[in-house]
Amino acid sequence: MDFDIYREIDRQYSIKREKTENEIRMKKRRLEENLPKYYELEQKKNEVAIEYTKELLTKNGIDKEIAEENMRIKVKKIQEEIDKVLMEAGYNKNYLEPEYECSICKDTGRIITSSGEKYCKCFIQKVIDRTYKQYNMLKLNEENFNTFDIGYYSDKVSKEKYKSEVSPRDNINKIKKIAEKFCNNIDNKDQKNLLFVGNTGTGKTFLSNCIAYELINKGYTVIYQTAPILMDMAMEAKYNFDRKSENRIKYENIFNVDLLIIDDLGTETLNNNRFTELFNIINTRLLKNKKTIISTNLMLNELSQEYDERVMSRLIGNYIICKFIGDDIRFKKKKITD
Ligand SMILES: Nc1ncnc2c1ncn2[C@@H]1O[C@H](COP(=O)(O)OP(=O)(O)OP(=O)(O)O)[C@@H](O)[C@H]1O
Ligand SMILES: [Mg+2]
Ligand SMILES: [Zn+2]
Incomplete structure (x- = not known):
């Protein structure tokens, strides 16, 4: 919709989202600087993701599904380690979770329904x-x-x-x-x-x-x-x-x-x-x-x-x-x- 009001509110939403994302990025950077173990695990998580993405390109059908499932398990495991490291360092479990004003649309202003995208x-x-x-x-x-x-x-x-x-x-x-x-x-x-x-x-x-x-x-x-x-x-x-x-x-x-x-x-x-x-x-x-x-x-x-x-x-x-x-x-x- 190209109505002025909609456009303007849309802009507010993207500013808000950018701000939230920025905050998370900043938090991550600070953690990386202060917690070497955290940095290591994040690196490892990225590597796994890259590795599997490459592998997925060469696979089809059931093989692809299996590879995807393997990746998920591996990433989840590393994530659990990350959570543990954070907790031991005294951070709240949700420390890196974005804080959305609206949990329904995660501050996108849009939701997907069976009849398509809606405000x-x-x-x-x-x-x-x-x-x-x-x-x-x-x-x-x-x-x-x-x-x-x-x-x-x-x-x-x-x-x-x-x-x-x-x-x-x-x-x-x-x-x-x-x-x-x-x-x-x-x-x-x-x-x-x-x-x-x-x-x-x-x-x-x-x-x-x-x-x-x-x-x-x-x-x-x-x-x-x-x-x-x-x-x-x-x-x-x-x-x-x-x-x-x-x-x-x-x-x-x-x-x-x-x-x-x-x-x-x-x-x-x-x-x-x-x-x-x-x-x-x-x-x-x-x-x-x-x-x-x-x-x-x-x-x-x-x-x-x-x-x-x-x-x-x-x-x-x-x-x-x-x-x-x-x-x-x-x-x-x-x-x-x-
Ligand atoms: N349950 C309540 N607890 C605390 N303050 C209240 C409560 N109900 C009303 N008030 C306060 O009393 C004042 C009058 O209330 P309100 O404006 O709701 O009355 P009203 O019935 O709408 O009056 P009017 O018919 O003149 O519009 C307001 O300052 C309001 O904040
Ligand atoms: Mg009144
Ligand atoms: Zn919403």
Whole structure:
């Protein structure tokens, strides 16, 4: 593909690979200088490889296979000796293993499938991050299941305050379990989508981030966007489809990404076009079994006033409704730092 973004990300990948390879080369050189035994064995390994490669040229069929197998055994033996030498000198077993950011594609950005070469998900995620400029939006390192602090949710039941029979803490624990199950079940056709409703500051965006973090780490692709910006971007990309190839990628990814998070639904102003587009996005993703998380400040009855029946019936039928209750955590956090 000759799209600028793809080309640029490709370049980043080859820079990264070169860097990794360089590091290994440097490490090897240093070992060769400091560990004569290591140097000797590496030389021997190379010699064996050269010798057998020559021999292989003169052989065919079963003879060739036997020669290949012999070479493998010999190289493996020398490698074991090398490992031993390294270990005795105090080096970790994986000292010379390249450290890949993505173990699936070994930082090539490509994977081979039965239907040919494909982009690895890590590559597609980079395209998404770039086209949606979402790096600075997602607070993945700050807001994830490891930093999830249950302490912000009161363990007191107050029907008056929270309009619920359970405490905010019991409530959030239940939602957290639903979220964790969602992460493990993302490919499952029977797994429903998630609708987060609740007052401001009750942790809807935080939990969305936790899920995004978890899934990106598992190698899934995620778009996170607030509803107004997402709808702006979608409309922009749709109507300028031909002008820039970037627009096509951007638009198509809304439908194809493994998880789409639409935050703050209800804050955007919807004209007819936008409304139809939103419906199109929600509906197409349902049909494709691609998961979506929607959060909103509005309560369900307000939502149904705002959106027409088509959207509401999709939401209610295919989404687990998670009602966030509790005090405004933003306020609580502020009091602590003040
Ligand atoms: N489980 C949690 N552990 C620690 N901090 C949290 C947790 N949940 C939320 N917070 C913090 O509380 C603040 C408000 O949370 P968040 O933005 O998720 O609320 P929200 O429900 O999305 O609010 P709004 O409806 O206004 O968008 C943020 O600073 C967030 O980092
Ligand atoms: Mg929010
Ligand atoms: Zn990859």
